[in-house]
Amino acid sequence: xxxxxxxxxxxxxxxxxxxxxxxxxxxxxxxxxxxxxxxxxxxxxxxxxxxxxxxxxxxxxxxxxxxxxxxxxxxxxxxxxxxxxxxxxxxxxxxxxxxxxxxxxxxxxxxxxxxxxxxxxxxxxxxxxxxxxxxxxxxxxxxxxxxxxxxxxxxxxxxxxxxxxxxxxxxxxxxxxxxxxxxxxxxxxxxxxxxxxxxxxxxxxxxxxxxxxxxxxxxxxxxxxxxxxxxxxxxxxxxxxxxxxxxxxxxxxxxxxxxxxxxxxxxxxxxxxxxxxxxxxxxxxxxxxxxxxxxxxxxxxxxxxxxxxxxxxxxxxxxx
Amino acid sequence: xxxxxxxxxxxxxxxxxxxxxxxxxxxxxxxxxxxxxxxxxxxxxxxxxxxxxxxxxxxxxxxxxxxxxxxxxxxxxxxxxxxxxxxxxxxxxxxxxxxxxxxxxxxxxxxxxxxxxxxxxxxxxxxxxxxxxxxxxxxxxxxxxxxxxxxxxxxxxxxxxxxxxxxxxxxxxxxxxxxxxxxxxxxxxxxxxxxxxxxxxxxxxxxxxxxxxxxxxxxxxxxxxxxxxxxxxxxxxxxxxxxxxxx
Numbered sequence: 216x217x218x219x220x221x222x223x224x225x226x227x228x229x230x231x232x233x234x235x236x237x238x239x240x241x242x243x244x245x246x247x248x249x250x251x252x253x254x255x256x257x258x259x260x261x262x263x264x265x266x267x268x269x270x271x272x273x274x275x276x277x278x279x280x281x282x283x284x285x286x287x288x289x290x291x292x293x294x295x296x297x298x299x300x301x302x303x304x305x306x307x308x309x310x311x312x313x314x315x316x317x318x319x320x321x322x323x324x325x326x327x328x329x330x331x332x333x334x335x336x337x338x339x340x341x342x343x344x345x346x347x348x349x350x351x352x353x354x355x356x357x358x359x360x361x362x363x364x365x366x367x368x369x370x371x372x373x374x375x376x377x378x379x380x381x382x383x384x385x386x387x388x389x390x391x392x393x394x395x396x397x398x399x400x401x402x403x404x405x406x407x408x409x410x411x412x413x414x415x416x417x418x419x420x421x422x423x424x425x426x427x428x429x430x431x432x433x434x435x436x437x438x439x440x441x442x443x444x445x446x447x448x449x450x451x452x453x454x455x456x457x458x459x460x461x462x463x464x465x466x467x468x469x470x471x472x473x474x475x476x477x478x479x480x481x482x483x484x485x486x487x488x489x490x491x492x493x494x495x496x497x498x499x500x501x502x503x504x505x506x507x508x509x510x511x512x513x514x515x516x517x518x519x520x521x522x523x524x525x526x527x528x529x530x531x532x533x534x535x
Numbered sequence: 536x537x538x539x540x541x542x543x544x545x546x547x548x549x550x551x552x553x554x555x556x557x558x559x560x561x562x563x564x565x566x567x568x569x570x571x572x573x574x575x576x577x578x579x580x581x582x583x584x585x586x587x588x589x590x591x592x593x594x595x596x597x598x599x600x601x602x603x604x605x606x607x608x609x610x611x612x613x614x615x616x617x618x619x620x621x622x623x624x625x626x627x628x629x630x631x632x633x634x635x636x637x638x639x640x641x642x643x644x645x646x647x648x649x650x651x652x653x654x655x656x657x658x659x660x661x662x663x664x665x666x667x668x669x670x671x672x673x674x675x676x677x678x679x680x681x682x683x684x685x686x687x688x689x690x691x692x693x694x695x696x697x698x699x700x701x702x703x704x705x706x707x708x709x710x711x712x713x714x715x716x717x718x719x720x721x722x723x724x725x726x727x728x729x730x731x732x733x734x735x736x737x738x739x740x741x742x743x744x745x746x747x748x749x750x751x752x753x754x755x756x757x758x759x760x761x762x763x764x765x766x767x768x769x770x771x772x773x774x775x776x777x778x779x780x781x782x
Contacts, residue, residue: 216647391646398626398650399643402634405623412583412621413635413694414609415643423644469625 220390236378240371249442252374254482255381256438261462261474262388263431268460269468270397271424272404274331277338278459280318281429283451285311285436287345290358290446295351300364304437311433312426314341319425323418326407335453342451357447361440373441380438384431391427392471400424461499465506467513476515536561536730537582537613537698542591544577544754551577553754554591559698559732559747564724566741567734569751575734576618578751579702582732583615584608595698609638614696618703620683622690624676628667631675631686633658635693658693665689665719681712688719699723701733705740713737717744742766 240248264278288310292303318337322330345352352358367373391397399420403410407417440446449455462481467473481499488495510517539557543550552574559565567575580586582593584605593601600608623631636654637643645653662668665685670678675686684704691699704720705713717740724731735741741748742762749759750771758768765771 219647219652220649390649393649393651394647395637395642395645395650395653398630399634399637401626402623402630405625406621408585408605409617409621409623409690410634411605412585412609412615412617413690414606414638415634416606420643 216390217386220393221386233378233382237375240374245370248370248374250482250486252370252377252442253486254479255377256435256442257459257462257482258475258478259381259384259438260432260435261459261466261478262385263428263435264459265463265468265474266388266391266400266428266431267421267424268463269470269473270392270404271400271421271428272407273421273425274327275334275425275428276331276460277334277453277456278428278432279453279456280338280341280451281311281315281432282436282439282455282459283345283446283448284314284341285433286439286446286450287352287358287436288433289437289440290361291351293361293363293440294358307437308430308433311436312430315429315432316422316426319422319429323421323425335456338451338456339453342448342453345451346448352448355448357445359445361444361446363441363444367441377438377441380434384434388431389471396420396423461503463513465502465513467516467519469512470515470519473513473515477513480514536596537732538592538594539578539582540592540594542578542581542593543589544574544581544586545589550754552581552588554756555751555754556756556759557732557749558759559730561697561730562728563730563746564720564744565730565732565747565749566745567732567749567751568736568738568741569734573751574754575751576702577754579615579700579732579734582608583613583700609694609696612697613700614691614694614698615700616684616687616691616702616704618706620680620687622675622683622686624674626675627671628673628675628678628686629658629662629671632661632689632693635690636661639694661689661692664692664723666715681708681715684708684712684716685719688716688723692723696729698730698732701731703734703736705735705737713740720744 236251239251260278260282264275267273267275285307288307289303292298292306318334321337322334325333346355348354367376399410399415403415403417403420410417439450458481462477463474464477465480466475466477484495484499488498506513512520537557537559539555542552542555544552555574555578557567567578569575577586581588584603588601592599595611595613598611600611623634626634633650633654636657637650640654642653659668662671665688667682667685667689670682675683678686688701688704701720705716708716720731720733721744723729745762747759748762748765750757750765757770758765
């Protein structure tokens with residue numbers, strides 16, 4: 216599937232970036248290796264959200280739930296069962312996708328804001344379970360000290376593991392983005408009624424997109440546990456979902472790579488500005504205001520527009 | 536091919552379509568005319584499933600399609616264009632049509648193969664037929680109004696329909712664009728085994744192009760017949776062409 220989508224030329228830049236990221240850990244301090252790993256994981260969850268928000272036009276307001284479900288499933292399986300490690304790693308994104316299917320099946324019956332509101336409601340129920348069910352989920356404390364297999368026991372080895380998994384996930388997401396499914400999803404975003412009129416079962420298509428997106432959010436949740444070794448209910452709280460949403464807007468929600476940039480900006484802001492002030496969200500707020508006025512297509516969307524691959528006039532007309 | 540039998544649709548107390556009947560035979564070019572608000576668009580929406588009828592039936596190829604959703608009706612072989620340009624503004628012109636072709640070929644849910652390598656010939660041939668091949672790479676939202684209307688027809692053709700329904704295909708067009716669009720519709724009706732049902736305000740266009748005309752007035756079918764029959768109908772003259780009291 217990769218050889219049809221990727222030409223040798225198209226792989227040069229991503230390959231070079233991958234190579235640089237591969238040789239970084241021995242060169243940079245361990246703290247930066249950790250931050251990079253957090254950026255990768257956050258980028259994946261943002262990319263998975265963008266598949267349904269930016270490319271699918273769905274108001275997926277509570278995507279963090281599926282990220283959290285992936286993380287909690289792995290944490291619970293590793294701490295409370297004796298199943299093989301690989302089974303825990305595989306089952307977690309599948310469970311996240313099943314929860315996505317269940318919630319999505321209700322939500323796709325509604326449109327736009329109603330879709331988003333119902334998702335927040337249903338997602339909040341899952342958050343409440345994680346938050347209150349102390350005997351199983353650890354309640355507000357979460358689960359800490361999750362045992363990791365030795366091959367990802369150190370920060371460097373977990374960094375490499377995450378890097379490789381993320382690279383594979385991004386390639387698969389790109390293949391889907393470029394596929395007839397991805398093209399149809401973008402058409403649905405632009406005009407769902409027209410899509411119905413050309414023979415597309417819009418709701419089923421949207422539901423499949425949600426299941427795929429939540430599966431990848433589940434993978435991101437698994438990788439979060441690999442990085443942090445713990446889970447806590449904030450992952451499932453709607454405020455975190457909003458943060459992921461902002462990452463997509465910040466990076467460029469109509470682009471493929473924008474959310475990576477958005478995630479990198481958000482994580483860096485929280486980490487580095489957070490050192491100096493706990494009010495780092497003030498800076499984020501100012502950035503968002505500037506973004507709305509000057510870069511409505513997000514940072515990466517702006518770059519692509521300047522490079523000439525997205526005519527501005529069309530974008531303005533399209534957004535009406 | 537298509538029979539609409541005593542169809543009714545009300546919005547609260549307003550009866551938009553109030554017992555409309557229509558017959559379309561295979562290969563015909565059929566026009567629906569009527570003053571503003573006579574229920575033409577509502578009738579088309581009832582045929583293509585955008586609206587559900589309160590009463591009456593829509594029979595297509597001897598199958599009752601009255602309560603099917605739009606995507607299933609499209610799969611039966613009915614494609615349509617809309618009164619207001621209804622395209623995919625952020626996608627390229629090529630992709631607009633390709634999405635429709637992919638849907639017709641049942642490839643919309645293909646996940647692991649690049650779309651750019653599928654349905655290319657079919658898409659290009661449709662774009663050429665409607666005169667948009669030179670703009671294939673443009674973003675659809677940036678096209679001029681007339682070109683967007685042509686694209687609208689191209690998207691509908693992507694479904695390889697048996698019956699093409701065009702809702703005021705020349706609305707908002709300049710005289711030159713209108714002529715070109717009517718020529719395109721005639722060409723489509725001649726060159727393909729395509730049945731076309733359209734509604735139009737320009738009477739000259741209707742009486743020159745259509746083989747059969749149905750006159751709708753206050754949601755009710757007054758008459759359906761060939762252009763001469765319609766032109767000579769006293770009912771039509773009284774109710775529609777003369778703009779007199781409703782009958």
